[in-house]
Amino acid sequence: MSAIVPWESDPIRPAEPRPLRISVDGAPVEGLRGQSIAGVLLARGETAWRTTVAGRRRGVFCGIGVCFECVATVNGESDVRLCLRRVQDGDVVETRDDTAQDDTVEDRS
Amino acid sequence: MRHVLVIGAGPAGLAAALAASDAGASVTLLDAGDGLGGQYWRHLPPQRPSRRESRLHHGWAAFERLQGRIGRADAIEVLTEAQVWAIETADAVTAQVLLGPTDAAGREARALTADAIVLAPGAHDRTLPFPGWHLPGVFSAGAAQALAKGERIAVGRRAVVAGAGPFLLPVAQSLTAAGATVLGVFEAARPRALARGWLPKPWKLLGTAHKGRELAGYLAHHLAHRVPYRPGRAVVEARGDGRVEEVVIARLDADWAPVPGTERTLAADAVCVSHGFTPRLELPIAAGCEIGPDRFVRVDPDQRTSVEGVYAAGEITGIGGVDAALVEGRIAGHRAAGGDRSAMGSAPRRARAAAELTRRIEAAHGIRPGWTSWLRDDTVVCRCEEVPYGRLRAVAAATEQRSLRSVKLTTRAGLGICQARMCGRTVESLIGADPSSGADTSDRRPLAAPVRLGDLAGLPTAPDGA
Numbered sequence: 001m002s003a004i005v006p007w008e009s010d011p012i013r014p015a016e017p018r019p020l021r022i023s024v025d026g027a028p029v030e031g032l033r034g035q036s037i038a039g040v041l042l043a044r045g046e047t048a049w050r051t052t053v054a055g056r057r058r059g060v061f062c063g064i065g066v067c068f069e070c071v072a073t074v075n076g077e078s079d080v081r082l083c084l085r086r087v088q089d090g091d092v093v094e095t096r097d098d099t100a101q102d103d104t105v106e107d108r109s
Numbered sequence: 110m111r112h113v114l115v116i117g118a119g120p121a122g123l124a125a126a127l128a129a130s131d132a133g134a135s136v137t138l139l140d141a142g143d144g145l146g147g148q149y150w151r152h153l154p155p156q157r158p159s160r161r162e163s164r165l166h167h168g169w170a171a172f173e174r175l176q177g178r179i180g181r182a183d184a185i186e187v188l189t190e191a192q193v194w195a196i197e198t199a200d201a202v203t204a205q206v207l208l209g210p211t212d213a214a215g216r217e218a219r220a221l222t223a224d225a226i227v228l229a230p231g232a233h234d235r236t237l238p239f240p241g242w243h244l245p246g247v248f249s250a251g252a253a254q255a256l257a258k259g260e261r262i263a264v265g266r267r268a269v270v271a272g273a274g275p276f277l278l279p280v281a282q283s284l285t286a287a288g289a290t291v292l293g294v295f296e297a298a299r300p301r302a303l304a305r306g307w308l309p310k311p312w313k314l315l316g317t318a319h320k321g322r323e324l325a326g327y328l329a330h331h332l333a334h335r336v337p338y339r340p341g342r343a344v345v346e347a348r349g350d351g352r353v354e355e356v357v358i359a360r361l362d363a364d365w366a367p368v369p370g371t372e373r374t375l376a377a378d379a380v381c382v383s384h385g386f387t388p389r390l391e392l393p394i395a396a397g398c399e400i401g402p403d404r405f406v407r408v409d410p411d412q413r414t415s416v417e418g419v420y421a422a423g424e425i426t427g428i429g430g431v432d433a434a435l436v437e438g439r440i441a442g443h444r445a446a447g448g449d450r451s452a453m454g455s456a457p458r459r460a461r462a463a464a465e466l467t468r469r470i471e472a473a474h475g476i477r478p479g480w481t482s483w484l485r486d487d488t489v490v491c492r493c494e495e496v497p498y499g500r501l502r503a504v505a506a507a508t509e510q511r512s513l514r515s516v517k518l519t520t521r522a523g524l525g526i527c528q529a530r531m532c533g534r535t536v537e538s539l540i541g542a543d544p545s546s547g548a549d550t551s552d553r554r555p556l557a558a559p560v561r562l563g564d565l566a567g568l569p570t571a572p573d574g575a
């Protein structure tokens with residue numbers, strides 16, 4: 001499980017982080033100012049938030065905006081790379097489920 | 110006054126901007142991210158200040174000096190959150206830029222022209238596919254590094270670092286420093302290859318002695334933290350119910366084919382894998398720059414590309430690490446500004462030493478063909494379109510196709526949202542495509558970054574100031 005270094009014990013001696021709140025698929029989620037949205041989710045131990053056509057779960061893979069696996073809808077705008085997008089208080093994030101319906105799915109294996 | 114545009118604010122771009130301004134040019138330095146430093150000096154944003162962030166970095170003082178001097182230089186304009194999505198070199202050099210938060214709609218569009226441009230967009234990890242690499246919990250090694258430095262996130266509690274190259278060492282260190290237990294660093298190259306690449310004629314590396322100290326530091330750190338470094342081994346499978354729960358490690362032969370019977374299993378919740386780096390070639394290709402047979406931007410000793418007024422520096426010209434990026438950036442910026450060659454001091458000599466490091470990394474850690482024998486028919490190759498190896502192979506065999514373009518169209522491999530950035534070179538090698546012509550290569554893509562149709566409609570047609 002992914003986790004954030006607790007700021008009190010981080011040897012780089014950070015200032016006390018300032019919290020903020022966003023919503024993810026309608027649920028309130030706490031984050032810290034200065035995190036990326038992917039960082040907010042990973043800090044909570046969430047490593048996957050998108051579902052592919054074949055029903056596989058995905059989250060961050062490359063971490064620097066080249067793989068596009070971490071995309072979600074942010075404030076109504078689709079396909080935002082969460083690893084690059086700095087979180088803002090009140091952001092509304094909707095994750096994506098592209099799972100194909102059984103009767104239309106082509107054989108993908 | 111000459112105006113120089115520098116794209117990318119990693120080590121290469123920072124050094125280029127400063128050198129260009131020192132040589133008397135006015136400079137615009139652009140980066141898609143919201144801070145300076147690139148991948149090497151990726152750091153926490155100003156909203157998360159800390160007193161001893163230098164502990165996470167090498168050469169942090171050098172970065173602070175560069176950043177400070179750039180901030181104080183009147184002739185350098187810094188634009189962050191500035192995504193360059195196209196370059197035109199027909200008349201003047203023009204960069205098309207979107208300014209604003211990543212992937213937001215309605216960002217401000219600008220067309221920036223300059224007398225000369227320095228391209229320094231860097232590289233991204235290359236990860237070879239293996240069974241189970243699509244599971245959550247598998248990351249590129251660069252992702253683990255970027256998240257540890259830029260977010261203070263450990264991607265897992267029990268992590269395995271694997272792949273090839275000296276980069277695996279700092280990744281393992283960052284992971285332990287973020288609280289993860291690193292079960293081992295599994296390097297595909299065998300000890301003989303490592304010795305062949307790194308040991309002969311060590312004096313040739315003297316110009317990069319600082320890198321040697323950095324690598325020695327990692328090894329000392331890993332000894333102290335009991336992180337085993339195991340050459341000649343690879344992660345050949347990740348397993349788990351919906352996420353990584355265990356990984357299979359196997360010994361490799363000299364060609365990187367797993368040796369049957371040597372598999373062992375480790376319980377792990379994160380696997381961080383990188384087999385080298387792929388240069389970000391979209392912008393140089395769009396600018397018309399010649400790409401060499403090694404698939405890096407071809408430059409002369411002045412870092413000039415084949416296109417008038419276009420210079421290149423850093424990882425797009427070869428994977429040589431931070432020292433190479435810095436010295437190449439200095440040369441590129443200085444020459445782009447019209448600076449005199451005789452005023453470059455020790456830079457050319459240091460550039461040659463850095464090039465030596467590049468050659469050694471490739472000799473010791475370059476990808477060997479045997480890796481394909483750890484693939485299975487159901488191993489996902491193209492992550493976006495979820496194309497399995499078996500389908501790719503069957504299509505290539507049935508149609509006797511070696512053309513990347515037609516295999517892409519038949520299988521959809523490489524046609525997904527990442528535009529073949531992740532799997533392109535892998536697909537090429539699996540179907541036996543020949544990318545050397547430059548036409549049938551996965552490096553070519555129309556836009557350097559996604560642009561929303563609505564934003565395209567509102568773009569300016571004339572460059573700023575025209």
Ligand SMILES: Cc1cc2nc3c(=O)[nH]c(=O)nc-3n(C[C@H](O)[C@H](O)[C@H](O)COP(=O)(O)OP(=O)(O)OC[C@H]3O[C@@H](n4cnc5c(N)ncnc54)[C@H](O)[C@@H]3O)c2cc1C
Pocket residue numbers: 063064116117118119120121122139140141142146147148149150191192193194229230231232233234250251252254255276279389392422423424425430431434557558
């Ligand atoms: C994720 C990652 C982490 C790494 N960490 C380390 C490490 O800890 N230690 C180490 O020795 N090496 C590391 N490396 C290797 C690293 O690439 C080099 O050490 C060094 O950073 C290369 O410098 P550069 O200036 O060539 O490119 P980079 O440092 O990659 O800088 C390129 C910059 O260009 C920007 N850019 C790219 N395209 C565009 C565009 N179209 N528009 C606007 N801006 C753009 C990027 O945002 C980036 O900031 C890492 C590589 C990666 C991919």
